[in-house]
Amino acid sequence: MDKLLLLGDEAIAQGAVDAGISGVFAYPGTPSTEITEYIQASKEAKERHIASQWSSNEKTAMETAIGMSYAGKRALVCMKHVGLNVAADAFINSAITGAHGGLVVVSADDPSMHSSQNEQDSRFYGKFAQIPVLEPSNQQEAYDMTRYAFDLSEKFGTPVLFRITTRLSHSRSGVKRGEMHPQNELSLPSDLKQFILLPSIARKQYDVLLGKQAAFQEESEKSGYNKLIPGKDKSMGIVACGIAYNYLMENYQGEEIPYPVLKIGQYPVSRRLVREFYDQVDSVLMLEEGYPVLEELFRGILDEGKPVKGRMDGTIPRSGELNPNIVGKALGKEIAEGYPVPSVLRGRPPLLCDGCPHWDSFGALNEAMKDYGPGRVLSDIGCYTLSALEPLNSINSCVDMGASITMAVGAAEAGLVPAVAVIGDSTFTHSGMTGLLDAVNRNVPVTVVLLDNSTTGMTGGQDSAGLGKLESIIKGIGVDEKHIRIIKPLRRLHDENVKVFKEELAYEGVSVIIPRRECVQTLARRMKLKHAKKKETKESVNN
Amino acid sequence: MKKDIILGGVGGQGILTIATVIGMAALSEGLQLKQSEVHGMSQRGGDVQSNLRISSDPIASDLIPEGKADMILAVEPLESLRYFNMLNRETGWLITSINPFKNIPDYPPLEEVLAEITKLPRYITIDADRIAQTQGSVKAANIVVLGAASPFIGLKYESLENAVRQLFGKKGEEIVNLNLQALKAGRDFAEENR
Numbered sequence: 001m002d003k004l005l006l007l008g009d010e011a012i013a014q015g016a017v018d019a020g021i022s023g024v025f026a027y028p029g030t031p032s033t034e035i036t037e038y039i040q041a042s043k044e045a046k047e048r049h050i051a052s053q054w055s056s057n058e059k060t061a062m063e064t065a066i067g068m069s070y071a072g073k074r075a076l077v078c079m080k081h082v083g084l085n086v087a088a089d090a091f092i093n094s095a096i097t098g099a100h101g102g103l104v105v106v107s108a109d110d111p112s113m114h115s116s117q118n119e120q121d122s123r124f125y126g127k128f129a130q131i132p133v134l135e136p137s138n139q140q141e142a143y144d145m146t147r148y149a150f151d152l153s154e155k156f157g158t159p160v161l162f163r164i165t166t167r168l169s170h171s172r173s174g175v176k177r178g179e180m181h182p183q184n185e186l187s188l189p190s191d192l193k194q195f196i197l198l199p200s201i202a203r204k205q206y207d208v209l210l211g212k213q214a215a216f217q218e219e220s221e222k223s224g225y226n227k228l229i230p231g232k233d234k235s236m237g238i239v240a241c242g243i244a245y246n247y248l249m250e251n252y253q254g255e256e257i258p259y260p261v262l263k264i265g266q267y268p269v270s271r272r273l274v275r276e277f278y279d280q281v282d283s284v285l286m287l288e289e290g291y292p293v294l295e296e297l298f299r300g301i302l303d304e305g306k307p308v309k310g311r312m313d314g315t316i317p318r319s320g321e322l323n324p325n326i327v328g329k330a331l332g333k334e335i336a337e338g339y340p341v342p343s344v345l346r347g348r349p350p351l352l353c354d355g356c357p358h359w360d361s362f363g364a365l366n367e368a369m370k371d372y373g374p375g376r377v378l379s380d381i382g383c384y385t386l387s388a389l390e391p392l393n394s395i396n397s398c399v400d401m402g403a404s405i406t407m408a409v410g411a412a413e414a415g416l417v418p419a420v421a422v423i424g425d426s427t428f429t430h431s432g433m434t435g436l437l438d439a440v441n442r443n444v445p446v447t448v449v450l451l452d453n454s455t456t457g458m459t460g461g462q463d464s465a466g467l468g469k470l471e472s473i474i475k476g477i478g479v480d481e482k483h484i485r486i487i488k489p490l491r492r493l494h495d496e497n498v499k500v501f502k503e504e505l506a507y508e509g510v511s512v513i514i515p516r517r518e519c520v521q522t523l524a525r526r527m528k529l530k531h532a533k534k535k536e537t538k539e540s541v542n543n
Numbered sequence: 544m545k546k547d548i549i550l551g552g553v554g555g556q557g558i559l560t561i562a563t564v565i566g567m568a569a570l571s572e573g574l575q576l577k578q579s580e581v582h583g584m585s586q587r588g589g590d591v592q593s594n595l596r597i598s599s600d601p602i603a604s605d606l607i608p609e610g611k612a613d614m615i616l617a618v619e620p621l622e623s624l625r626y627f628n629m630l631n632r633e634t635g636w637l638i639t640s641i642n643p644f645k646n647i648p649d650y651p652p653l654e655e656v657l658a659e660i661t662k663l664p665r666y667i668t669i670d671a672d673r674i675a676q677t678q679g680s681v682k683a684a685n686i687v688v689l690g691a692a693s694p695f696i697g698l699k700y701e702s703l704e705n706a707v708r709q710l711f712g713k714k715g716e717e718i719v720n721l722n723l724q725a726l727k728a729g730r731d732f733a734e735e736n737r
Contacts, residue, residue, distance in 0.1 A: 005566065005570065005576065007580070030582055031582060033582070034582070114581075167579060167605050167606065168605065169582075170579060170580050170581070170582050171577060171578060171579035171580070171594075171605035172566070172576070172577065172578045172579075172580065173575075173576060173577045173578075173602075173605075174570075174575065174576065243605070246603045246604045246605065247603075247604050247606070249603035249604070250603040250604035250608065253603070254600075323604075323606045323608070324604045324606060324607075324608035324609075325608055325609045328608065335608075335609065335610070336608065336609060336610030336611050336631070336632075337609065337610045337628075337632070338609055338610040338611075338612070338627055338628040338629050338630045338631070338632065338635075339627040339628065339630055339632065339663070340627065340628065341624060341625065341626075341627045341628050342624050342627065342659040344624065344651045344655045344656060344659060345621065345624045345625055346621065346647060346649050346650065346651060347647075348553065348588075348589055348590045348621075348622075348646070348647055349589055349647075350554070350587040350588055350589030351587060351588045351589070351646065352587065352588075353587055353588070383587070386587070390648070460582075
C-alpha cells in the first residue's frame with residue numbers, strides 16, 4: 001500500500017479508523033481539531049457509520065465516549081490540553097470505572113503557547129489518573145500507537161491517554177497504513193456494577209486500578225515504545241521523550257549517538273529499563289517537551305543522585321517547545337548561525353478578518369462604553385479575543401472557556417458598573433450557559449454580549465452547537481424577553497446598535513444582546529460551494 | 544539530495560499551496576518529506592511560516608535547525624526578514640516577492656526592507672503581483688514566487704508542473720493553465736536575474 005502524506009493529527013485519525021472505532025467525540029481546539037475533521041471527511045468512516053459530530057464541550061465528549069466504551073465499542077475522544085481540564089472530572093473517573101470497549105483520549109499540548117493561554121503538560125493528568133500514557137515521536141508512530149492504544153485499552157480494561165504536542169500535530173510526513181480492524185459488536189460489561197461509582201463500588205474499582213499499575217509498567221517495557229539504545233560513552237546518558245527524540249537524532253545526522261539513549265514513548269516508564277540505563281551512566285540529560293515530568297522523578301526530592309541536566313537547571317529553557325538548536329546546545333554541539341534578523345523587522349500579530357462582524361459589534365460597544373470609562377468588559381475565548389489588541393482595545397479578560405459571564409457576575413457583585421460579558425455562540429454553549437443561570441439567579445446587573453457568528457470561528461469554522469437555538473436557551477434560562485436584543489452588526493446600523501447597547505447597559509438586571517451575522521470565512525466557503533453546485537447542475541443540464 | 548526550505552508569508556497568502564506543490568513534486572521523485580504547518584489563530588492576518596524538508600534520506604526533525612535552511616521562500620518581503628537567522632550562510636538563497644502586505648500601522652518603508660535583502664549574497668526579488676497579473680490573475684502570485692524559486696529547489700521542473708496540474712486539476716483547465724504560466728513566468732525571471 002502506498003504511503004499517505006498525513007499530519008500527526010491525521011495519522012491519529014486514520015489510526016483510529018483502522019483500529020475499528022465506532023465514534024470520535026471532541027470539541028475543536030488547536031492543535032487537536034484536525035483529528036476529528038479528518039474522520040468527518042473520511043469515506044471509510046462514513047461507510048462504517050462512525051459517529052463524528054462535534055460535542056458541546058470536552059466534558060460531554062469524554063462522557064459520550066465513556067458511554068460508547070460501556071456499550072462495548074471503541075471510542076476516541078480528542079481535545080487540546082486545556083480542554084482536558086474541562087473534561088477532567090469524567091476523565092479521572094473513567095480510570096476508576098475502567099473501559100469496556102477500547103477508550104483512547106487524545107490530548108494535544110501546546111508548548112510555546114502558539115494558540116493557548118498556558119502550556120500545561122497532559123502527562124501529569126495521565127499520572128494523576130494512573131493510566132497508561134502514549135507519546136509518539138513521529139507521524140508513523142502516531143498512527144501505529146493509536147492502533148496499539150486501543151488494543152492496550154481493551155487488554156487491561158483501562159482508558160489510555162494519548163499525548164501529542166503542537167509540532168507533531170501540525171507536521172506532515174509519509175505514513176504506512178496497516179490492516180483495518182473490524183468494529184466491535186455491541187456488548188455490555190461483564191460486571192454490570194463496574195461503571196457505578198457509588199463509594200462502596202468505587203473503592204473496589206480503585207483497588208482494581210491500583211492493582212494494574214505493575215502490569216502497566218511491565219507493558220511499557222515489552223511494547224517496544226520504550227527502549228534502551230546502547231552507547232559507548234557512558235559519561236552521559238540521554239532520556240528522550242516523544243518528539244524530543246527527533247531533535248536528538250537531527251543533531252547526529254548519519255553518525256552514531258555516542259551516549260546511551262533511553263527513548264520514551266509509553267508511561268508509566270518501566271523501572272527495570274530506567275535502572276539499567278541509570279546504572280551505566282555518570283550523568284543524565286533529559287529531553288522532554290512540556291514540564292520536567294520525568295526530570296523531577298529522576299532527580300527525586302533531594303536531588304542527590306547523579307547530575308541531571310534539563311529544564312530544571314537551565315540546560316534547556318524552562319518554557320517553550322524544543323527544537324534542534326536547543327537540543328544541540330544542550331549536547332554541547334556547535335550551532336550554525338544564520339544571518340542576524342534585521343532591526344527593521346516589525347511584529348505582525350493576528351487580527352480579525354476583513355469584513356468580520358466582530359469589528360462592527362465592538363465598534364458599537366466601544367462607543368456605548370465611552371460614557372463609563374475603560375476596564376469593564378470581561379471577555380471569553382474565541383476570535384473576538386483579538387479585540388484586546390489595537391485598534392479596538394475593547395476587552396479586559398480572557399481566562400478560560402466560559403469565564404466571561406461568571407467573571408462579570410463577580411465583578412458586578414463587587415460593584416463594577418456596568419459589568420459587561422462578551423462571549424461567542426460556540427463558547428456560550430460550551431460553558432457559558434451555566435454562568436448565565438448564575439447571573440439570572442443572582443439578578444445582578446450584567447450585560448451579556450453574545451456574539452453570534454453561527455460557527456466556531458477561531459478553529460476554522462466547525463458547527464456551533466447552539467445554532468438556531470440561542471434565544472430559546474436564553475429565555476429558558478430565565479432572561480427577561482424584553483432584554484434579549486438581537487442586532488445586526490453592520491457599519492450602516494452603527495448608530496442604532498450603539499443605542500441598543502446604551503439602553504441595556506443602563507438596565508439594572510441581566511440583559512443579553514445578540515449581534516448576529518455569519519462569520520465571513522464560513523460565508524465565503526458556503527458561497528463557493530453553492531456556486532460550484534450551481535455550475536455542476538448547469539453543466540449536467542447542458543449535457 | 545536534501546533541501547530545507549522556510550516558507551514565509553501572511554495568513555491567506557497561499558504558502559501552504561506552495562508547500563503542497565513542492566511536496567507533491569518531491570513525492571513523485573521518490574523523496575522523503577516533512578512539512579510543519581501553521582494552524583489556528585495565527586492564520587488571521589498574522590505571520591505564518593512553514594518548515595519544508597525534502598530529502599533522499601530519512602528526515603529526523605520536523606523543524607529545520609537555525610542557520611541550516613537552504614532557502615527562504617517568501618511571498619511578502621517583510622516576512623522574509625523574519626527568518627534570516629535560519630538561512631545557511633554558505634549556500635542559502637532568499638527568494639521573495641517585493642509586494643508588501645500592509646496590515647500593520649508600522650510597516651517600514653519598502654526601500655529599507657529591500658535594502659536588507661540585497662545585502663545577502665544570493666537572493667531573487669520579484670514583482671510577483673505584476674507578473675501574475677500579466678498572466679491573468681494576481682491570485683497566482685504565490686505560484687510566480689514558486690517559479691522563481693524552482694531553479695534552486697533541486698527538483699525537476701516537470702515534477703513541479705505535474706504537481707500544479709494535479710493540485711489545480713479540479714478547478715478546471717483554465718486555472719491549471721494560468722498557474723502553469725505563472726510558474727513559468729517566475730522561473731524565466733529567476734533564470735534571467737540570478
